[in-house]
Structure formats: structure tokens, C-alpha cells
Amino acid sequence: MSRSVIDNYHARMRRVLVFIDQNLEADLNVELLSDASAFSRHHFQRQFSSLFGISVGRYVQLKRMKRASYRLAFRDGASVLEIALDSGFEGPEAFSRAFRRHFDQSPTEFRRAPRWTPWLAAQTPLTQARSQTMTPTTPTEAEVRILDFPETAVGLLTHSGDPAHIGDTIRRFIAWRKAAGLPPKISATFNIFHTEPEDDAAAPHGIDLCAATPRAILPNAAGVVAGVIPAGRCAVLRQVGGGDDLSASAAWLYGQWLPRSGHELRDFPLFAQRVSFFPDVPEHEAVTDIFLPIQS
Incomplete structure (x- = not known):
């Protein structure tokens, strides 16, 4: 066949x-x-x-x-x-x-x-x-955008430890956003990835949950602190569909796009912006932009 x-x-x-x-x-x-x-x-x-x-x-x-x-x-x-x-x-x-x-x-x-x-x-x-049978579509170089990301102040909550329990951290973060009056429709949502969960499922992992805001972050029970995503050049790949697993897209950026691009990486982790997410939209319509920080 x-x-x-x-x-x-x-x-x-x-x-x-x-x-x-x-x-x-x-x-x-x-x-x-x-x-x-x-x-x-x-x-x-x-x-x-x-x-x-x-x-x-x-x-x-x-x-x-x-x-x-x-x-x-x-x-x-x-x-x-x-x-x-x-x-x-x-x-x-x-x-x-x-x-x-x-x-x-x-x-x-x-x-x-x-x-x-x-x-x-x-x-x-x-x-x-x-x-099992529906392999993801491999991105193409034409899908990668190069842009200058502006310095962005954020409220930041770090999840460190078992990735299976990140749901509890997300719940605390959502509760803080509601109390602070920073819903996703007025405050962009970012994740900063300090580790790759697929490397070792038993090892502690680190991911920052971030909401963009110029406001001062007041002391709070959730543990949210002030942070900054620095300005700089980034390669951006958009993933459309379920945003629970970004590993394949990230691996393609690192393993396929980066070596062919001639770019060098900046000293800041991979991060992502959750443009729209499940369950607010159907899972196949969720949109995530993945940012790979590169040197100018």
C-alpha cells in the first residue's frame, strides 16, 4: 500500500x-x-x-x-x-x-x-x-520566526519537584492571578523551562509559571514573586494543538533548526507563551509559542 x-x-x-x-x-x-x-x-x-x-x-x-x-x-x-x-x-x-x-x-x-x-x-x-499511529507533523524552517522579544516583567511562581503534581502549583497560581486581577485576557501567560522532564522522570524538575504585569508583586500566600523575562532575539515556533507536551517541538528546535541556522544561544532558558489553552478552547485549537533565546 x-x-x-x-x-x-x-x-x-x-x-x-x-x-x-x-x-x-x-x-x-x-x-x-x-x-x-x-x-x-x-x-x-x-x-x-x-x-x-x-x-x-x-x-x-x-x-x-x-x-x-x-x-x-x-x-x-x-x-x-x-x-x-x-x-x-x-x-x-x-x-x-x-x-x-x-x-x-x-x-x-x-x-x-x-x-x-x-x-x-x-x-x-x-x-x-x-x-500510537498519528505521528506529529514535523515543523519546517519556514515556520520559525526571528524576533526581538521585549523585556517583560512578570509575576512568577516556580514549580520544583515531581512534574506529576504541577497541577497543584497551577491551582495556586490561578488563585493568585484572580486575586491580583490578572486574568489571561489582560496578562500574557508564560512558562520558563529550567529542566526537561523527559530526561529523568524521577528527578526534580523546574518550571516557572508567569503572568506578565508591570505592577509591583505584593507579598502573597501563593508564593508568587517578581521576575523578568529579559529582552533579546528569539527564534519562535508555534505549536497548535494540545500544549501538555512541548518536548517534540523543543527537540526539533534544538536538534534540527539550531544546527542549520548558524545561530548561537543566549544565556536564558527556553520559554513559551500560552496564547490560548485548553479547556478555554478545544484541545486541538490550543496555541503555544515556543521561544528559543538566540544571540543577535
């Missing part, structure tokens, strides 16, 4: 994944999903499970549960009932049973104090489904 035929087959299946992301509130039945891929409804379920290693029904429910868990942990604008209905359940009781089955906590318990180990374990089938 030719490469083009396989690529076309996978592209049709990717359309299904995008359609699911865009329509999590809808009745995502087999007829609707098979139409999105232009595959026969008589064979679609077997095609999906054979390619992704998970049934389409389970995939849809896991996607709904993932979005619901993000809204519970990191957003407080919707009630459990609203999140249940948006997740395709008729009421909070059925939603609570399904949520506990996936994450070993009720939605209310998770909103109050998430337990990240079972949460991460529940994401494994989704991660495997997307990565």
Missing part, C-alpha cells in the same frame, strides 16, 4: 478526532462520527478501535472526562451540574459515577483537592491513542 493511501486514511481518522473535540456536548453516535470520516457506519467502530487501540465510545467519554476534570480543577465558573450536562450526562449522579470510575474521586472531591496520580493514569489511553 502506498504512503499516500495510508496518509489519506489517517487524515480521515484525524478528522474524526477533531470533530469529537469540537462537539463534545453533542450526541456523538456512530452514524455522526462515521459521516465525519466518510467511512461506512457498518465498519467504522472496528476501524477506529483497530487504529487507536480503544473503542470510539470509550475515547469520547475519556475526552469528556478530561475536559471536565480541567474545568473542575482550574476553572470555577461552572457548577458540577453545568459540567455534567456539558459532558453529555443527564444529571450529576450519572456524571459523578463515571467521574469516580475514571479518577477515583467524585467531581466535588476532585474540585476541592485533586489526586493527580489516578488522574494521570486515566489519561494514558488517550495519550496512546493519539500517539
Whole structure:
């Protein structure tokens, strides 16, 4: 079978994944999903499970549960009932049973104090489904922009330690931003990466969560302090899609683009700006700009 035929087959299946992301509130039945891929409804379920290693029904429910868990942990604008209905359940009781089955906590318990180990374990089938056969598109040199980044004062909170527990640090940071009146729509969101988690999953890791602001950072219980992202030349690569894992894009910048570019690196870590992020937008629409500091 030719490469083009396989690529076309996978592209049709990717359309299904995008359609699911865009329509999590809808009745995502087999007829609707098979139409999105232009595959026969008589064979679609077997095609999906054979390619992704998970049934389409389970995939849809896991996607709904993932979005619901993000809204519970990191957003407080919707009630459990609203999140249940948006997740395709008729009421909070059925939603609570399904949520506990996936994450070993009720939605209310998770909103109050998430337990990240079972949460991460529940994401494994989704991660495997997307990565097993759907390889990411390799960037091209034309996608890299060179720009002069302006000095940017930020409020900064460092997560140091087990990357599996970064959710707790994010929750503290979000609470501080709300109290300080610095939501993402008026204050750009940055991450500064001091280590690479994939190097050694057991080792401590460091990442700074940052919100751009010229204001003085007052003493606070969250532990946010004043910081600065210095001015300087940067190579910028935009990643569109889930922003949980930037390692492939970062590796391409370091391993492919940098040696061919002739540039030298500046003495400042790789950092990223979260232009838009899940769950505020569908996961495939999340936008992250990755900045590699280079010398002029």
C-alpha cells in the first residue's frame, strides 16, 4: 500500500478526532462520527478501535472526562451540574459515577483537592491513542520566526519537584492571578523551562509559571514573586494543538533548526507563551509559542 493511501486514511481518522473535540456536548453516535470520516457506519467502530487501540465510545467519554476534570480543577465558573450536562450526562449522579470510575474521586472531591496520580493514569489511553499511529507533523524552517522579544516583567511562581503534581502549583497560581486581577485576557501567560522532564522522570524538575504585569508583586500566600523575562532575539515556533507536551517541538528546535541556522544561544532558558489553552478552547485549537533565546 502506498504512503499516500495510508496518509489519506489517517487524515480521515484525524478528522474524526477533531470533530469529537469540537462537539463534545453533542450526541456523538456512530452514524455522526462515521459521516465525519466518510467511512461506512457498518465498519467504522472496528476501524477506529483497530487504529487507536480503544473503542470510539470509550475515547469520547475519556475526552469528556478530561475536559471536565480541567474545568473542575482550574476553572470555577461552572457548577458540577453545568459540567455534567456539558459532558453529555443527564444529571450529576450519572456524571459523578463515571467521574469516580475514571479518577477515583467524585467531581466535588476532585474540585476541592485533586489526586493527580489516578488522574494521570486515566489519561494514558488517550495519550496512546493519539500517539500510537498519528505521528506529529514535523515543523519546517519556514515556520520559525526571528524576533526581538521585549523585556517583560512578570509575576512568577516556580514549580520544583515531581512534574506529576504541577497541577497543584497551577491551582495556586490561578488563585493568585484572580486575586491580583490578572486574568489571561489582560496578562500574557508564560512558562520558563529550567529542566526537561523527559530526561529523568524521577528527578526534580523546574518550571516557572508567569503572568506578565508591570505592577509591583505584593507579598502573597501563593508564593508568587517578581521576575523578568529579559529582552533579546528569539527564534519562535508555534505549536497548535494540545500544549501538555512541548518536548517534540523543543527537540526539533534544538536538534534540527539550531544546527542549520548558524545561530548561537543566549544565556536564558527556553520559554513559551500560552496564547490560548485548553479547556478555554478545544484541545486541538490550543496555541503555544515556543521561544528559543538566540544571540543577535
